[in-house]
Amino acid sequence: MLSVACPRLDDVEPDLFTAAAEDRQEKDPAGSPLAVRMRPRVLDEVVGQQHLLKQGSPLRRLVGEGAGGPAGPSSVILWGPPGTGKTTLAYVVSKATNKRFVELSAITAGVKEVRAVIDGARRAIGGFGKETVLFLDEIHRFSKAQQDSLLPAVENRWVTLIAATTENPYFSVISPLLSRSLLLTLEPLTDDDLRALVRRALTEERGLGSAVTLPEDAEAHLLRIAGGDARRALTALEAAAGSALAKSEQEITLQTLEETVDRAAVTYDKGGDQHYDVASALIKSIRGSDVDAALHYLARMIEAGEDPRFIARRLIISASEDIGLADPTALPTAVAAAQAVALIGFPEAALTLSHATIALALAPKSNSATTAIGAAMADVRAGLAGPVPPHLRDGHYKGAAKLGHAQGYVYPHDVPGAIASQQYAPDAVADKRYYEPTRYGAEARYADVVEKVRERLSREGD
Numbered sequence: 001m002l003s004v005a006c007p008r009l010d011d012v013e014p015d016l017f018t019a020a021a022e023d024r025q026e027k028d029p030a031g032s033p034l035a036v037r038m039r040p041r042v043l044d045e046v047v048g049q050q051h052l053l054k055q056g057s058p059l060r061r062l063v064g065e066g067a068g069g070p071a072g073p074s075s076v077i078l079w080g081p082p083g084t085g086k087t088t089l090a091y092v093v094s095k096a097t098n099k100r101f102v103e104l105s106a107i108t109a110g111v112k113e114v115r116a117v118i119d120g121a122r123r124a125i126g127g128f129g130k131e132t133v134l135f136l137d138e139i140h141r142f143s144k145a146q147q148d149s150l151l152p153a154v155e156n157r158w159v160t161l162i163a164a165t166t167e168n169p170y171f172s173v174i175s176p177l178l179s180r181s182l183l184l185t186l187e188p189l190t191d192d193d194l195r196a197l198v199r200r201a202l203t204e205e206r207g208l209g210s211a212v213t214l215p216e217d218a219e220a221h222l223l224r225i226a227g228g229d230a231r232r233a234l235t236a237l238e239a240a241a242g243s244a245l246a247k248s249e250q251e252i253t254l255q256t257l258e259e260t261v262d263r264a265a266v267t268y269d270k271g272g273d274q275h276y277d278v279a280s281a282l283i284k285s286i287r288g289s290d291v292d293a294a295l296h297y298l299a300r301m302i303e304a305g306e307d308p309r310f311i312a313r314r315l316i317i318s319a320s321e322d323i324g325l326a327d328p329t330a331l332p333t334a335v336a337a338a339q340a341v342a343l344i345g346f347p348e349a350a351l352t353l354s355h356a357t358i359a360l361a362l363a364p365k366s367n368s369a370t371t372a373i374g375a376a377m378a379d380v381r382a383g384l385a386g387p388v389p390p391h392l393r394d395g396h397y398k399g400a401a402k403l404g405h406a407q408g409y410v411y412p413h414d415v416p417g418a419i420a421s422q423q424y425a426p427d428a429v430a431d432k433r434y435y436e437p438t439r440y441g442a443e444a445r446y447a448d449v450v451e452k453v454r455e456r457l458s459r460e461g462d
Helices: 014-027 058-062 086-097 111-128 144-148 151-155 175-179 191-203 216-226 230-246 254-260 274-287 291-303 308-326 330-344 349-362 368-381 443-457
Strands: 075-079 100-105 132-137 159-165 182-185
Touching: 058 075, 058 086, 058 182, 075 086, 086 100, 086 132, 086 159, 100 111, 111 132, 111 144, 111 151, 111 159, 151 159, 151 175, 191 216, 191 230, 216 230, 216 254, 230 254, 274 291, 274 308, 274 349, 291 308, 291 349, 308 330, 308 349, 308 368, 308 443, 330 349
Parallel strands: 075 159, 075 182, 100 132, 132 159
Antiparallel strands: none
C-alpha cells in the first residue's frame, strides 16, 4: 500500500537488494507509517476486492491455494485506483509463495535496473532453484522500449511479474505484454471495506493499539474524505491520532480530524484511471447541455492538477463531435481557449477553460459531422470506394489527355451559381447521402442549402 524506498540497482547486487526488500517486508518496524504497518500478511486479511479473492481465483492459485496448486498465472497486471491494494496484493503473493521479492517503481527505474533484476532472477533459478516475484509499480510510466525489456523474462518465466497501474492498461501497456498477462481489475473500496480497515487499525497492536477511539461522526467524515482510498484513510487516521495524543486526548473528535485534514481530498487522481472517467464525464455533461455538471468536472480536473492542455484538447474535440455546424463559433472558441491556455497556464487558465466549457455546454448540439464521417469511413472500409471518375482525375501531366483524364470536367466557376451538375463521387457511392443536417441552431440554414445543392448537382446537362 506504500512504495518502499530502495537503493538503485547499479549500486547494490540484485540478491542483496532482494534480501533487503524481504527484510523490510518481514519487520514493518513501529516507526513505519500506519499504512505500512497495517499491510495484510495473507489474502484473507485483504479488505475489499472479493471478486478477485474467491476460492479458485487466479490470485488464490498464484499463491498455491486450490486445485490448481501453485501453477497460477506467470504475469499479472493489477489495474485500479490509488489505495485499493495493488502493492498489498503483490506483497502477499510473494510472502505466500516464499519467492524472492523485488520491487521497482517505474518512476525511478529504467531498462538497466530491469535487466539487473532479470539477471539476478536467472542466477537464483540456476543456483538455488528459487523463483523471483518482480513487482513493478506504475508500469504505465515505462516507455514502449522499457516495457519491451520485460518480455523475455515474462515469456521464459524467469520472473513472476506483478505490474500495477492506475491508468487504463489498454492505453498504457504495450499489446505484447498485455496479451501475455492476466489483467485483474481492482475496484474502489466501499465505505464498509474502509470502516473495517480503520477499526482494525485502531485496535490492533501493530496499528494504534487502542491508544485512541474514533466516534461515529469523525469516522463518517474520515470515510468521506478517503474517497475509497485505503492509504488516504490510514494516513489521515494516523495524523489525527497524533494530534489527539499531543493534546492528551483519548478520542479523535470531529474537530481534531477536521483540523488535521484541513482540506477534503479530491476524489480524482490525475495519475489514475479517473483521469479517463472524469474527462469522459466532462464531455458527456457538455454534450447533455448540463453546464453546472460540466463545471463541476472541470473543477475536479483543475483541483487535481490536470494538464490544462489536455482539458483544452478535449474541448476542441467536443466542439466538432457534439456541436459542429449547429454553432460554427464553438470550434474557434475551443481552439482559442487552447491557444490561451498554452500562453498563460494555471491558475489563470482556469478562467479560459471555464469560458469555453460554458460556451460549449450551452451551445445548440449537432453530431451530424460525426455521423457523416463515420458513415463515409464505414463504406470505405467495406470496399465501397471504386475508381475516381475520369473527369476528376489529374490532367496536368504529359499523357493524361490520352488516358481521358480531366476530359469533360466542368469548372464550377464558369457556370451560374458556381454549381456544376456533374458526378463527383465514385459510382459505388454515387447515391450515398452521408451528411444529414439537423435543424438545430445555425445548422438549420445548412439543411436548406444542402438539399438545393444536391438537386442542382443531380441535373443532367444543366
